[in-house]
Amino acid sequence: MDDAWPAYYDALAGREPRPLLARAMTVTGPPSADDHAVDLGCGDGTEAAALAAAGWRVLAVDGSADGVRRTRALLEALVAEGRVEPHRVEARRAELSAVDLPASRLVLSCFALPFADDLAAAWAGARGALVPGGVLAVTIFGDRDDWTGEPGVTTVTRAQLEEMLDGLEVLELDEAEEDRPTALGVAKHWHTYEVLALRPPR
Numbered sequence: 001m002d003d004a005w006p007a008y009y010d011a012l013a014g015r016e017p018r019p020l021l022a023r024a025m026t027v028t029g030p031p032s033a034d035d036h037a038v039d040l041g042c043g044d045g046t047e048a049a050a051l052a053a054a055g056w057r058v059l060a061v062d063g064s065a066d067g068v069r070r071t072r073a074l075l076e077a078l079v080a081e082g083r084v085e086p087h088r089v090e091a092r093r094a095e096l097s098a099v100d101l102p103a104s105r106l107v108l109s110c111f112a113l114p115f116a117d118d119l120a121a122a123w124a125g126a127r128g129a130l131v132p133g134g135v136l137a138v139t140i141f142g143d144r145d146d147w148t149g150e151p152g153v154t155t156v157t158r159a160q161l162e163e164m165l166d167g168l169e170v171l172e173l174d175e176a177e178e179d180r181p182t183a184l185g186v187a188k189h190w191h192t193y194e195v196l197a198l199r200p201p202r
């Protein structure tokens, strides 16, 4: 895991939480006191802080020391404001495909799983963390994305994704392609899948 991400966080400084998070929380409804949410590849911590502010117990995971530092700062600010109890939030530096996750009612991962050392293992970990009725909310890259074949990036075909989702109830599977610069201003063809899926409630 290198730490090439601070420039990305800086470019997106002050951003709003990803819209996928709000849609996921519409599906889950408000958390009960013990409900865990995990953010895999939390980056600067924007979504982790929004989850904590919404009352979830939060584990935010990222491989970037800088990302974890930024996430901790956002979570500690919520604690300092008296909005969140400190034992209910954690930002942990870890590899996405080798992290122990709590049983969770929401597993979120935006634009991060394609960078896991082992996407299949990270996906299995994310799915395995879901409690019955839990929600998986992810954005990953499709095989026509410009980064397909780049070292350290795993993209998937639609058929592969559908296989990865087998056994879950798919609520949304939005596929998008567009030419748009990256956060750092580099021209790119994006091919993304945004998924909301539910582990059947038994």
Ligand SMILES: C[S@@+](CC[C@H](N)C(=O)[O-])C[C@H]1O[C@@H](n2cnc3c(N)ncnc32)[C@H](O)[C@@H]1O
Binding pocket: 001, 005, 008, 018, 040, 041, 042, 043, 044, 061, 062, 063, 064, 067, 094, 095, 096, 097, 109, 110, 111, 112, 115, 116, 117
């Ligand atoms: C494109 S950023 C997305 C950050 C945030 N989720 C967002 O939506 O802006 C990808 C994040 O995944 C993290 N990441 C990349 N590869 C990783 C790995 N193998 N293990 C853990 N985290 C990783 C990076 O540090 C970075 O914060």
